[in-house]
Amino acid sequence: xxxxxxxxxxxxxxxxxxxxxxxxxxxxxxxxxxxxxxxxxxxxxxxxxxxxxxxxxxxxxxxxxxxxxxxxxxxxxxxxxxxxxxxxxxxxxxxxxxxxxxxxxxxxxxxxxxxxxxxxxxxxxxxxxxxxxxxxxxxxxxxxxxxxxxxxxxxxxxxxxxxxxxxxxxxxxxxxxxxxxxxxxxxxxxxxxxxxxxxxxxxxxxxxxxxxxxxxxxxxxxxxxxxxxxxxxxxxxxxxxxxxxxxxxxxxxxxxxxxxxxxxxxxxxxxxxxxxxxxxxxxxxxxxxxxxxxxxxxxxxxxxxxxxxxxxxxxxxxxxxxxxxxxxxxxxxxxxxxxxxxxxxxxxxxxxxxxxxxxxxxxxxxxxxxxxxxxxxxxxxxxxxxxxxxxxxxxxxxxxxxxxxxxxxxxxxxxxxxxxxxxxxxxxxxxxxxxxxxxxxxxxxxxxxxxxxx
Amino acid sequence: xxxxxxxxxxxxxxxxxxxxxxxxxxxxxxxxxxxxxxxxxxxxxxxxxxxxxxxxxxxxxxxxxxxxxxxxxxxxxxxxxxxxxxxxxxxxxxxxxxxxxxxxxxxxxxxxxxxxxxxxxxxxxxxxxxxxxxxxxxxxxxxxxxxxxxxxxxxxxxxxxxxxxxxxxxxxxxxxxxxxxxxxxxxxxxxxxxxxxxxxxxxxxxxxxxxxxxxxxxxxxxxxxxxxxxxxxxxxxxxxxxxxxxxxxxxxxxxxxxxxxxxxxxxxxxxxxxxxxxxxxxxxxxxxxxxxxxxxxxxxxxxxxxxxxxxxxxxxxxxxxxxxxxxxxxxxxxxxxxxxxxxxxxxxxxxxxxxxxxxxxxxxxxxxxxxxxxxxxxxxxxxxxxxxxxxxxxxxxxxxxxxxxxxxxxxxxxxxxxxxxxxxxxxxxxxxxxxxxxxxxxxxxxxxxxxxxx
Numbered sequence: 001x002x003x004x005x006x007x008x009x010x011x012x013x014x015x016x017x018x019x020x021x022x023x024x025x026x027x028x029x030x031x032x033x034x035x036x037x038x039x040x041x042x043x044x045x046x047x048x049x050x051x052x053x054x055x056x057x058x059x060x061x062x063x064x065x066x067x068x069x070x071x072x073x074x075x076x077x078x079x080x081x082x083x084x085x086x087x088x089x090x091x092x093x094x095x096x097x098x099x100x101x102x103x104x105x106x107x108x109x110x111x112x113x114x115x116x117x118x119x120x121x122x123x124x125x126x127x128x129x130x131x132x133x134x135x136x137x138x139x140x141x142x143x144x145x146x147x148x149x150x151x152x153x154x155x156x157x158x159x160x161x162x163x164x165x166x167x168x169x170x171x172x173x174x175x176x177x178x179x180x181x182x183x184x185x186x187x188x189x190x191x192x193x194x195x196x197x198x199x200x201x202x203x204x205x206x207x208x209x210x211x212x213x214x215x216x217x218x219x220x221x222x223x224x225x226x227x228x229x230x231x232x233x234x235x236x237x238x239x240x241x242x243x244x245x246x247x248x249x250x251x252x253x254x255x256x257x258x259x260x261x262x263x264x265x266x267x268x269x270x271x272x273x274x275x276x277x278x279x280x281x282x283x284x285x286x287x288x289x290x291x292x293x294x295x296x297x298x299x300x301x302x303x304x305x306x307x308x309x310x311x312x313x314x315x316x317x318x319x320x321x322x323x324x325x326x327x328x329x330x331x332x333x334x335x336x337x338x339x340x341x342x343x344x345x346x347x348x349x350x351x352x353x354x355x356x357x358x359x360x361x362x363x364x365x366x367x368x369x370x371x372x373x374x375x376x377x378x379x380x381x382x383x384x385x386x387x388x389x390x391x392x393x394x395x396x397x398x399x400x401x402x403x404x405x406x407x408x409x410x411x412x413x414x415x416x417x418x419x420x421x422x423x424x425x426x427x428x429x430x431x432x433x434x435x436x437x438x439x440x441x442x443x444x445x446x447x448x449x450x451x452x453x454x
Numbered sequence: 455x456x457x458x459x460x461x462x463x464x465x466x467x468x469x470x471x472x473x474x475x476x477x478x479x480x481x482x483x484x485x486x487x488x489x490x491x492x493x494x495x496x497x498x499x500x501x502x503x504x505x506x507x508x509x510x511x512x513x514x515x516x517x518x519x520x521x522x523x524x525x526x527x528x529x530x531x532x533x534x535x536x537x538x539x540x541x542x543x544x545x546x547x548x549x550x551x552x553x554x555x556x557x558x559x560x561x562x563x564x565x566x567x568x569x570x571x572x573x574x575x576x577x578x579x580x581x582x583x584x585x586x587x588x589x590x591x592x593x594x595x596x597x598x599x600x601x602x603x604x605x606x607x608x609x610x611x612x613x614x615x616x617x618x619x620x621x622x623x624x625x626x627x628x629x630x631x632x633x634x635x636x637x638x639x640x641x642x643x644x645x646x647x648x649x650x651x652x653x654x655x656x657x658x659x660x661x662x663x664x665x666x667x668x669x670x671x672x673x674x675x676x677x678x679x680x681x682x683x684x685x686x687x688x689x690x691x692x693x694x695x696x697x698x699x700x701x702x703x704x705x706x707x708x709x710x711x712x713x714x715x716x717x718x719x720x721x722x723x724x725x726x727x728x729x730x731x732x733x734x735x736x737x738x739x740x741x742x743x744x745x746x747x748x749x750x751x752x753x754x755x756x757x758x759x760x761x762x763x764x765x766x767x768x769x770x771x772x773x774x775x776x777x778x779x780x781x782x783x784x785x786x787x788x789x790x791x792x793x794x795x796x797x798x799x800x801x802x803x804x805x806x807x808x809x810x811x812x813x814x815x816x817x818x819x820x821x822x823x824x825x826x827x828x829x830x831x832x833x834x835x836x837x838x839x840x841x842x843x844x845x846x847x848x849x850x851x852x853x854x855x856x857x858x859x860x861x862x863x864x865x866x867x868x869x870x871x872x873x874x875x876x877x878x879x880x881x882x883x884x885x886x887x888x889x890x891x892x893x894x895x896x897x898x899x900x901x902x903x904x905x906x907x908x
Contacts, residue, residue: 239670
């Protein structure tokens with residue numbers, strides 16, 4: 001498909017191209033347009049039927065949108081903008097440099113301009129920033145028939161017609177009727193009798209992540225957004241909620257990997273931007289790790305006596321780190337799914353301690369088996385430094401304790417972070433690893449001191 | 455709200471409770487029911503109006519559903535089941551023990567039973583397993599008015615009425631009309647003139663994760679599912695697609711933390727089940743880490759001479775691991791978002807190498823500054839073992855190279871894994887860390903040999 005289209009562009013067969021594109025989906029067209037030469041882009045874009053052109057425009061990324069806008073005549077710009085829903089218009093303007101944004105605003109009428117500026121003013125993470133202002137509003141004394149008339153009249157310009165909102169004269173939200181309700185009720189029924197007054201709505205300043213979670217919980221197609229006086233100002237549609245879910249997950253995953261969240265996709269993020277997102281945590285964790293080094297320094301003299309112990313440091317540190325991050329990541333994900341709250345901390349601890357006992361027992365036994373049976377007796381590769389059996393005891397008991405401590409630290413830090421207002425996702429593998437490393441070495445050297453009598 | 459309801463149950467004020475519950479949302483009620491005593495559950499459930507009761511039932515978790523089913527009379531069971539959509543019925547039966555499942559099936563008529571068994575047979579990760587069989591089917595020679603008549607007739611029993619599917623006599627999918635199309639066209643228009651023949655559909659065996667991604671890409675509310683002969687057999691609705699997205703993300707995050715994916719939420723997963731999900735990777739990674747230990751063993755003699763070098767091992771290993779997992783997690787997420795494919799591997803490598811140079815330069819310089827200015831000159835805490843300046847050179851140059859190698863390994867392993875059919879998510883922090891640990895120690899000791907002449 002993609003190759004065929006690129007070939008038609010190459011051969012300048014625009015008639016055939018037009019027929020082909022007209023039958024395709026906007027998202028697919030936008031994806032193919034990414035591959036087109038800049039100089040051909042405007043020509044090919046102009047081939048598209050007006051409505052489809054606007055849909056494709058919305059699906060493009062902002063670099064390409066900017067290219068097109070700069071190439072558009074004022075008339076073309078107005079035509080595309082007229083077809084867009086308010087939330088898409090605002091998203092596009094938000095991404096453009098000031099001069100381009102100004103030019104777009106100049107092509108809109110005063111009313112729309114005021115609305116756009118109002119929407120641009122909402123904080124980036126608020127429900128207001130993702131809502132659209134085109135929705136179907138009905139009055140409670142309308143009949144079903146009258147409601148259908150109104151939908152037929154204004155439905156062309158609204159993003160969804162499936163949820164209709166009943167408001168009073170001052171736009172206070174009174175209830176909700178779905179098209180299904182309207183279709184399945186007699187034509188002369190009055191809306192006040194069939195509307196659902198128990199409407200789930202959010203405030204314009206509500207966190208958009210919370211809004212996305214509500215979509216999932218209540219299986220919504222659209223969510224009404226109200227201002228502080230409970231006046232309906234817009235709606236969020238499910239496709240925008242899905243986009244928010246996707247963004248939030250990416251952000252969480254990035255935080256868990258000690259990366260500051262970035263806004264753009266991989267290849268759209270510049271080298272310096274990627275560097276800036278990664279270096280702060282790397283620096284912080286590097287400096288923290290020097291404390292772990294300091295613990296080793298203190299035991300340096302003894303390590304020169306029992307040099308065999310050094311070889312187990314990576315295994316102990318890694319296993320501790322992995323055990324801890326298993327617990328922390330599980331807990332972080334459960335917190336963001338709403339399964340774990342601060343009040344559950346003891347329940348979580350109790351569960352993790354029991355899991356930790358099972359894990360550490362198996363790990364210690366396997367390790368004991370390997371060292372004792374394979375390395376010491378069978379192969380004779382483990383000689384130790386005079387006290388091989390005691391050294392094995394030090395390693396295995398350290399392993400056992402480290403895994404348990406790691407799980408406890410791993411499961412509790414995210415919950416505590418959440419409680420004191422930090423992002424729990426930050427308490428994932430890298431930070432847990434650094435903490436657990438230090439603890440595991442302290443355990444190791446304490447056991448060495450006790451058992452080997454150093 | 456929740457406390458008030460629990461109080462009303464305590465006080466046996468069922469009249470008041472009924473009024474209160476009737477005005478609430480099913481998802482909220484199900485959440486509160488989690489807190490109710492088992493013995494009260496059936497009593498309170500019986501208070502709910504029939505339709506709401508079924509909605510609440512669907513939102514409960516399977517343990518509670520089983521409790522209720524076992525307490526239901528046959529008549530009650532039939533009443534609840536009659537209200538459910540086919541996909542929910544199948545999900546519930548899928549979670550029940552065989553005897554309970556049998557009892558549910560006995561309460562359904564032969565036709566439904568056949569349908570349920572057919573749906574149960576689809577693989578767990580297929581589109582067929584999440585679709586529902588209740589949808590609106592229209593014929594292409596119907597008028598808009600006739601279509602509305604059919605929707606009014608069968609719309610009560612379908613999960614969504616917003617997308618209607620036009621099929622021929624043998625149920626081949628011909629096109630799609632939305633309610634919006636129907637409302638905005640004249641009543642005597644024939645469907646064949648207004649339907650969209652360019653329908654996006656999936657096969658019953660399509661991976662459900664792919665289906666969820668299509669919802670996001672094409673902003674769909676429902677996706678038609680067809681069999682191998684292109685006959686329409688069901689639809690997937692957007693709420694189910696959202697659930698799939700959520701599950702898949704949790705699975706990816708678990709894999710990245712070296713946990714085998716589990717099916718249930720945190721507290722619903724037993725100790726042994728959690729243990730089983732975590733121990734395989736812990737064992738595997740522990741054993742891999744012993745190879746890192748073997749590298750240290752080989753250099754043991756030299757380490758006893760330059761014992762100061764031991765203290766830097768955790769810092770070098772951790773920084774390498776963190777650098778690597780930043781790259782791998784970014785790439786893994788981009789792969790699952792469809793931003794990176796195998797053909798991009800050189801582009802990714804080139805980008806990561808440049809980012810790595812920036813990061814490693816900063817890290818090495820900061821480290822050099824700390825060791826040279828603070829530890830060596832200012833505080834005098836770093837004495838080294840005869841050759842302090844050379845030792846500092848070894849540490850900083852190792853750090854520089856380790857970070858670059860870590861980024862290269864981190865970004866390429868997931869892409870290669872994907873290419874050869876493994877899950878890229880598995881190539882996240884823990885595995886990368888183990889690989890990078892070994893490499894960083896080899897670099898460390900090689901530099902030590904070269905610079906210190908050991």
